[in-house]
Amino acid sequence: MQINNLSEENSLLNQFLKEIRNVEIQQDSLRFRRNIERIGEIMAYEISKRMTYETENVKTQLGVAPINLPTEQVVLGTILRAGLPFHNGFLNYFDHAENAFVSAYRKYKDALKFDIFIEYIASPSLDGKTLIVTDPMLATGSSMELAVGALHTKGKPAHIHIATIIASQPAIDYIQSNLTADNITVWTAAIDPELNSHSYIIPGLGDAGDLAFGQKL
Numbered sequence: 397m398q399i400n401n402l403s404e405e406n407s408l409l410n411q412f413l414k415e416i417r418n419v420e421i422q423q424d425s426l427r428f429r430r431n432i433e434r435i436g437e438i439m440a441y442e443i444s445k446r447m448t449y450e451t452e453n454v455k456t457q458l459g460v461a462p463i464n465l466p467t468e469q470v471v472l473g474t475i476l477r478a479g480l481p482f483h484n485g486f487l488n489y490f491d492h493a494e495n496a497f498v499s500a501y502r503k504y505k506d507a508l509k510f511d512i513f514i515e516y517i518a519s520p521s522l523d524g525k526t527l528i529v530t531d532p533m534l535a536t537g538s539s540m541e542l543a544v545g546a547l548h549t550k551g552k553p554a555h556i557h558i559a560t561i562i563a564s565q566p567a568i569d570y571i572q573s574n575l576t577a578d579n580i581t582v583w584t585a586a587i588d589p590e591l592n593s594h595s596y597i598i599p600g601l602g603d604a605g606d607l608a609f610g611q612k613l
């Protein structure tokens with residue numbers, strides 16, 4: 397499995413990453429959502445460079461210009477809630493894509509232990525398509541593993557891109573051991589070293605869903 401960590405190369409993405417991590421700036425939820433969306437736009441562009449292309453001719457007012465265009469049929473899948481602004485960023489660029497939505501939430505048994513529940517899935521057929529599953533946080537990696545499993549009930553994609561913003565190193569290890577198909581590529585903007593006892597990413601950014609949409613009961 398190939399892991400692409402975009403912060404290994406310096407780019408403007410680091411400015412947006414700084415703002416979603418910063419404990420003061422991140423309190424502006426409009427800016428938080430927009431920064432997540434902007435990172436989605438950048439990541440969509442990076443992923444597009446790895447796709448297959450075919451040359452088409454475009455008729456201008458004065459002649460014909462050849463242009464290479466992506467041929468892959470893209471489905472953008474996201475994990476509710478925190479995935480929504482990230483998904484939107486991808487959709488701004490892959491504007492012809494189909495869309496899939498999966499719900500996943502942590503149901504706490506006590507202060508530390510939780511199970512992850514998937515209750516909702518809305519997806520087109522994925523057979524032969526390029527599936528990009530977006531979620532800004534890969535903490536333990538379990539929500540992503542379950543979401544990819546749930547999406548597999550809707551067909552067999554030709555390729556799966558897992559796109560995240562902050563992944564923990566334990567989540568990267570977990571995904572590598574539990575999603576072993578050879579057609580999966582991971583994209584992240586940062587890999588943080590560890591999780592705390594509540595399985596939050598350290599240093600991470602806090603709770604992405606709450607910062608984007610407010611606290612839930």
Ligand SMILES: O=P(O)(O)OC[C@H]1O[C@H](OP(=O)(O)OP(=O)(O)O)[C@H](O)[C@@H]1O
Nearest residue numbers: 476477478502534535536537538539605
């Ligand atoms: O890798 P994991 O340990 O599974 O954790 C990551 C999950 O946690 C967050 O969602 P959360 O459960 O907070 O739901 P929310 O988006 O509704 O806030 C995040 O968006 C991931 O889906």
Ligand SMILES: O=c1cc[nH]c(=O)[nH]1
Nearest residue numbers: 535596597602603604
């Ligand atoms: O660090 C984490 C872990 C799970 N969900 C988040 O939003 N952040």
Ligand SMILES: [Mg+2]
Nearest residue numbers: 603604605606
């Ligand atoms: Mg949350």
